[in-house]
Amino acid sequence: MGALEGLLTGFQVAISWEGILFVLIGVFVGTFIGMLPGLGPISAIAVMIPVxxxxxxxVALIMMAGVYYGAIFGGSTSSILLNAPGVAGTVATSFDGYPMAQQGKAGKALAIAAVCSFAGGTISVVLLMLLAPALSSVAIAFGPPAYFALMVMGLTAISSLSEGSTIKALISAVVxxxxxxxxxxxxxxxxxxxxxxxxxxEGLDFLVIALGLFALAEVCSLIINRNDTSASNAHKLGSLKLTKQDFSEMKGPVTRQSFLGFILGVLPGAGATxxxxxAYIAEKKIAKxxxxxxxxxxxxxxAPETANNAATSGAFVPLLSLxxxxxxxxxxxxxxxxxxxVQPGPLLMVDRPEIFWGIIAxxxxxxxxxxxxxxxxIxxxxKILKIPRPxxxxxxxxxxMIGVYAISFNTFDLYMLLLFxxxxxxxxxxxxxAAPFILAFILGGMMEQSFRQSLTISNGSLSIFINEPIALSLLIVSLLSFVFPLIRQLRKRRG
Structure with a gap:
């Protein structure tokens, strides 16, 4: 069955009254849960399995897929309005979304997030339809050395996340x-x-740290600066209308990060976060x-809103194909x-095409x-912004606290939330x-695991990172991304 024929089969399922109803239920539930700090799609899908x-x-799988990408779509709301990431994949959105809301442009920030989420999700679904079978082999080709090199490439951007002193950014990353x-x-x-x-x-959960460093830290700042009158703009919605200039600025990130997000979503273990x-780092590096x-x-x-929604579709490639x-x-x-x-894997497209293509459609x-x-x-x-500050x-x-407690049902995590x-x-x-801290925490565990697995495969030889083409290519890119900013700084000093 070809892609076009398969997609037509999928639309027959998705456009039925049952398909439309349960897609709507899934995305609505996902959006609502995504807005609540700490309650992500994992909790939502786990709760809905008995339902x-x-x-x-x-129909059931279509609904649960809707919950997944709906939660990522809706997670930006609390990140932008409250600096409290609804899901882990929207932490990077708060870096610019919350400052824009503080400037009285919350409506504009939410509109940008909605449009870019839609664009990233739609483009990635097209890519999923066309490339799912082919990209499944790419996902298999990414062994431990390639994953380690990918994590190294991500870490070279720590200096890009520094808001001032690079030394302080590195200290934050080390912690x-x-x-x-x-x-x-x-x-x-x-x-x-x-x-x-x-x-x-079992270590510390990512959301405990993210909500502590962003949401509760913001609460502390609000309490300390409660008499600050400069925050009056934070109560304004502002216009929802996006100008030609806004669309012009969005066009490049949407195009680039739809592809990047989808590819990273295909790689097992990478995901929306x-x-x-x-995506945020890449866009900052190439920005004028x-x-x-x-x-x-x-x-x-x-950039992050496009990438995280594109990654959710990409994540279905290894799930459905392998x-x-x-x-x-x-x-x-x-x-x-x-x-x-239902057994997902190489035979799903042949044995149950209505499920494979129904989810995509x-x-x-x-x-x-x-x-x-x-x-x-929007x-x-x-109107959350108009709620009295106390x-x-x-x-x-x-x-x-509800979000953190719902992850583990352990009061110790609440103490950790307060600590962070x-x-x-x-x-x-x-x-x-805080951004380098979060990035190092996300990448550190995967980086260590991939490094040790690589050394186990090679009997302790570091040459495995040079002998594998994908790993070598990524390490070269990492080196270039680290060296070019230094050269640029030296030129500025001489000039």
Whole structure:
């Protein structure tokens, strides 16, 4: 069955009254859950698995796919309005989305996020339709050395995330590396930096740190600066209308990051979070005015929002074509497939084409529904900004704690949330950027694991990183991205 014929089969499923209804339910539930800090698509899909018992597998999986990309789509709302990332994949959106909201342009920021999310999601669905079978082999070709080189390439951009001193950015990244090593070493089984506390054996969850460093740190700043009258603009929605200049600035990031996000989503283990960070970094590196990033840049919102939505579609490539989950969310999706009696993998397209193509076709419809749902609701979302500051602070703390507790049902994580909130406030006070900390935490664990797996394969020889073409290419790109900024700085000094 060809791609066009398969897609027509998929649309027959997706455009049925059941298909449309359950796509709408999925994206609505996903959007709502994505807005709540800490409650991501993993929790939503896990809760909905029992709901789907007895349902037609095709319709049930279409609905759960809608929950997944709907949560990523809606997660930007709390990141922009409250600096409290709804899902991990929208942390990078808060870097410019929240400053823009603070300038009284919350409506514009939410509109940019909605349009770019729609564009990234739609372009990536086209790529998924055309390239799913071919890219599954690319995903397999990425072994541990290539993953290590990819993580190194991401880390070379730490200096790009510094808001001032590069030394402070590097210190922040080192602390992020230290934090990610907490827990049981997966290879040797030894405990690292747990200090005898059983609650630290599994390490610290990403959202505990993200909500602490961003949401609670912002709460601390609001409390300390409660008499600051300069924050009055933060209560303004501003115009939702996007100008020709805005669309001109969005065009480049949307085109580039749709492809980049999709490709990173295809790689097992990368996912929307890494895609959004790398997209933000890449866009800042090629920008003519990189100093605008972090201060409410249109491109700073467009890049991560495009990439994280593109990555969600990319994550379905290894899941549908190989039966390999590419992220935590698709791992839960794999469980849903198996519970419903469907075995994803190379034979899915042949044996159950209505499921394979039905999910892909439903994404076209789902992205349209998300745009229709989100754009008219922006004025209502933005009313969050008009909530009195004491009540708003209380709500942010409450939702952050509920989100963190819902991950593990462990009160220890609440203490860690408060601790990282205090650390985040101190980092702000002494001008240490939080972004390198988060990036190092995300990449550090995967980088260490890939490095050790590579050395195990090569019996301790570092030559494996040179002998493998993909790894070597990525390391060369990493070296160039590190050297070029230094050369540029030297030229400026001489000039």
């Amino acid at each position: 789907t018992f007895g349902m037609d597998p095709t 992020g590396f230290m934090i990610v090593t907490i827990g049981i070493d997966a290879q040797t089984g030894t405990q690292r930096f747990t200090f005898g506390n059983v609650n630290l054996l 890494i895609a959004s960070f790398i 005015n990189p100093e605008e990033f972090g201060k409410g840049s249109v491109r700073g919102i467009a 039966g390999i989950p590419g992220s935590g969310t698709t791992a839960v999706m794999l469980g849903a497939f198996l519970v419903l009696g 439903s994404m076209y419809i789902g992205n349209v529904f998300l745009l229709i749902l989100n754009l008219p609701l 004025p209502y979302f933005a 009540l708003l602070i209380s709500l942010v703390i409450m939702f952050s 909130g205090f650390i985040g406030f101190l980092m702000r006070l002494f001008a240490f950027p």
